[in-house]
Amino acid sequence: xxxxxxxxxxxxxxxxxxxxxxxxxxxxxxxxxxxxxxxxxxxxxxxxxxxxxxxxxxxxxxxxxxxxxxxxxxxxxxxxxxxxxxxxxxxxxxxxxxxxxxxxxxxxxxxxxxxxxxxxxxxxxxxxxxxxxxxxxxxxxxxxxxxxxxxxxxxxxxxxxxxxxxxxxxxxxxxxxxxxxxxxxxxxxxxxxxxxxxxxxxxxxxxxxxxxxxxxxxxxxxxxxxxxxxxxxxxxxxxxxxxxxxxxxxxxxxxxxxxxxxxxxxxxxxxxxxxxxxxxxxxxxxxxxxxxxxxxxxxxxxxxxxxxxxxxxxxxxxxxxxxxxxxxxxxxxxxxxxxxxxxxxxxxxxxxxxxxxxxxxxxxxxxxxxxxxxxxxxxxxxxxxxxxxxxxxxxxxxxxxxxxxxxxxxxxxxxxxxxx
Ligand code: NAD
Numbered sequence: 001x002x003x004x005x006x007x008x009x010x011x012x013x014x015x016x017x018x019x020x021x022x023x024x025x026x027x028x029x030x031x032x033x034x035x036x037x038x039x040x041x042x043x044x045x046x047x048x049x050x051x052x053x054x055x056x057x058x059x060x061x062x063x064x065x066x067x068x069x070x071x072x073x074x075x076x077x078x079x080x081x082x083x084x085x086x087x088x089x090x091x092x093x094x095x096x097x098x099x100x101x102x103x104x105x106x107x108x109x110x111x112x113x114x115x116x117x118x119x120x121x122x123x124x125x126x127x128x129x130x131x132x133x134x135x136x137x138x139x140x141x142x143x144x145x146x147x148x149x150x151x152x153x154x155x156x157x158x159x160x161x162x163x164x165x166x167x168x169x170x171x172x173x174x175x176x177x178x179x180x181x182x183x184x185x186x187x188x189x190x191x192x193x194x195x196x197x198x199x200x201x202x203x204x205x206x207x208x209x210x211x212x213x214x215x216x217x218x219x220x221x222x223x224x225x226x227x228x229x230x231x232x233x234x235x236x237x238x239x240x241x242x243x244x245x246x247x248x249x250x251x252x253x254x255x256x257x258x259x260x261x262x263x264x265x266x267x268x269x270x271x272x273x274x275x276x277x278x279x280x281x282x283x284x285x286x287x288x289x290x291x292x293x294x295x296x297x298x299x300x301x302x303x304x305x306x307x308x309x310x311x312x313x314x315x316x317x318x319x320x321x322x323x324x325x326x327x328x329x330x331x332x333x334x335x336x337x338x339x340x341x342x343x344x345x346x347x348x349x350x351x352x353x354x355x356x357x358x359x360x361x362x363x364x365x366x367x368x369x370x371x372x373x374x375x376x377x378x379x380x381x382x383x384x385x386x387x388x389x390x391x392x393x394x395x396x397x398x399x400x401x402x403x404x405x406x407x408x409x410x411x412x413x414x415x416x417x418x419x420x
Contacts, residue, residue, distance in 0.1 A: 011300065014325060015090040022402040025393075028410055035413060036406065039089050040107075041065040045135035049128045052121050059128060063111035063136040065145055066092035069412035072143055074099060074350060075109035076150025077157070081116040088112065094321065095350070098343040100405035102382045104354045107409075109145050111136060117152050129157055133164040140165065142175035142361065148353050149179040159184060175360035178353035187356035189371035190349075195229035196372060197348015198319045200379040201340050202234065202293065205315050208387060209338055214238030217254075217291040219313070221245050221283060222298030223272070226319050226346070228263065230295060235259055239293075243286045247298070249273045250281035252289070287311060296323035303328040311337060318342040333396045341398035343405060344386055351378050 016037060023033050043063045048056045062085060065073040075095040088110045095108030113132050117125055139145050140161075149158055158177040162184065166172045174185030182188065189196070206213045216239045220231045223244045231241045240256030249272040251257060257278055265275045273280070287294065287303065288310035296302050297319035303311065305327030316332060317340040318324065324332070324339070332339050352375055359365050366374075382404075390400035 011322065012086040012090040014322065015093050017326060018398070018402060019093070019406065022399060022406045025395075025399070025403060026407055026410065028406075032410055032413060036067065036409065037093075039064045039066050039092055040068060041139065042085070042089075043136060043139055044085070045132070047131050047135050049124065049131055051124055059113055059115055059132070061111065061113040061132045061135060062088050063139045063145070064088045064092045064109060065139065066096045066108040066110075067409055067413075068107035069409055069416055070100060070107055071105035072107065073109035073139075073145040074106035074148070074353065075111070075145075076148045077153050077161075078110075078112040078150035079115050079117045079152040079157075080112060081114060083112045083114045091321075094343060096409055097402060097405040098347050098350055099354075100408040101343045101386065101401050102347040102351050102378050103408070104351060104378070106146075106350070106354065109147075110150070111147065112150070125157075126160055129160045130164045133161040134168065137165055137168060140176055142173055142357070146175065146353070146357055147177045148350075155179055155181045155186065175357050178356040180356070185356070185360045187352055187359060187371060188366065188368040189375070190352050190356055191225075192229050192233075193352030193371070193375060194226050194319070194346050194349035195233055196375055197351065197379050198226070198230045198295065198297075198317060198345055199233040199237070200348070200376050201345050201383050202295075202315070202317055203237070204380055204383040204387075205317065205338060205340055206293075209315060211292055211314060215240060216293060217242045217256075218293045218295065219243040219286050219289045219291045220295045220297055221286055221302065221323075222296065222320060223262075223266070224297070227295070227297030228259075230297060230319055232259055242291055243281055243289055244272070245281065245283050245286050245298075246272055250283055250286050251275055251278040252281040252286070253278040284310075289313075293317060296320050299323070301325060305331065308332060309335070311335070314338065315340065318345045321346065329396060329398055339397050340383075341401050344382055344397070344401045347382065348375055348379060351375055 045061045048058050091110040092108045099106040158180045162177050165176045180186040218239050218241050220227045223246045235241050243252045290312045293315045294313035295317050300322035303324040308328035308331035315338045321342050386401045389403050390397050
């Protein structure tokens with residue numbers, strides 16, 4: 001995955017505010033709040049890497065586990081020059097809530113290295129990854145903490161981590177990471193899983209809101225791994241993808257874009273700019289387009305108090321993590337826009353990671369149809385549970401998802417009690 005993103009300075013504050021809102025609703029007592037606001041384990045590592053020119057550079061890496069009351073920690077590893085411990089605290093906490101929303105038996109974790117991988121050669125990147133994996137092997141493991149790709153890391157990164165961990169153990173431990181290549185224990189369907197999950201919740205949301213998906217007009221911000229795949233899947237459902245964008249350009253065609261042609265054009269020109277059969281559109285204008293469904297699939301903090309009022313879509317589905325802030329949520333609520341929050345909408349990725357881990361542990365592998373069938377069951381059930389809470393408590397879908405997730409984790413903590 002190669003998300004081009006700068007981290008928001010207030011990601012942690014937003015995550016804590018969201019938690020506190022729901023802790024109030026659930027009436028959680030102070031001690032339990034402190035537990036759930038804090039990462040259980042935080043490891044910082046400073047380690048040398050030999051560069052191609054023979055010199056050594058020292059890099060800083062992290063692995064943070066938020067809460068493991070419901071099972072081993074699970075979360076991605078990102079390589080980014082702007083990575084901060086507070087971002088990781090927020091992202092690890094979000095992973096705890098995401099896993100609990102879809103009721104898979106994991107807690108949350110996140111890790112990464114402060115590095116811009118674009119400045120490293122492939123051998124340098126491999127040495128950095130293997131040394132980082134060794135440094136954090138104190139924490140990761142198939143029973144303790146399972147890593148996955150995130151921003152600027154991919155299946156090759158996971159293969160190196162799996163191999164390094166296995167070399168240290170003396171036998172192959174495929175289940176220490178997910179998002180691996182299929183030939184070393186990766187799951188069929190993992191590559192498309194996040195987008196498939198988004199597709200499944202969109203089908204549910206359309207049913208709830210009486211919108212016919214066939215012919216519905218959809219705008220997708222971010223034409224990357226998730227955005228491009230979800231656009232293709234929804235077009236297969238008969239929807240009209242009227243607008244897409246990447247970090248530099250946007251395309252708009254009210255009759256619907258021919259995604260096959262767009263993709264060929266993008267591959268040939270390494271850009272969307274100049275694509276015929278569509279008008280150019282800015283990212284801001286894309287967010288305010290007259291359409292049925294808006295899918296932010298780029299990165300965080302795209303919709304806020306200033307621009308949320310321009311959104312005309314009836315449904316906003318957060319394929320990206322944290323694309324709308326709390327002010328945007330309020331505007332959507334006031335304007336009757338149905339928001340499917342990130343911890344529900346994009347949980348398909350971690351769900352199929354869970355499937356991959358289960359298959360690795362059993363050394364028994366499913367086909368893609370089986371993966372998608374089980375994913376659909378989990379996503380539809382989670383959507384139904386969140387929607388029921390939203391209706392019963394008269395809250396928006398984000399608050400409802402948090403009520404479900406935080407409630408599950410709090411209950412697990414209380415059931416287990418405090419050791420000793
Ligand atoms: P990606 O790097 O493949 O795609 C991101 C896309 O967004 C690229 O096309 C990029 O050009 C575009 N983009 C960057 N800045 C933009 C801007 N200002 N306006 C419009 N587009 C812009 O990343 P991805 O894997 O598709 O992830 C996208 C989002 O989904 C991230 O928030 C990520 O955390 C979240 N997510 C991804 C997964 C997964 O399995 N890949 C799982 C859960 C959540």
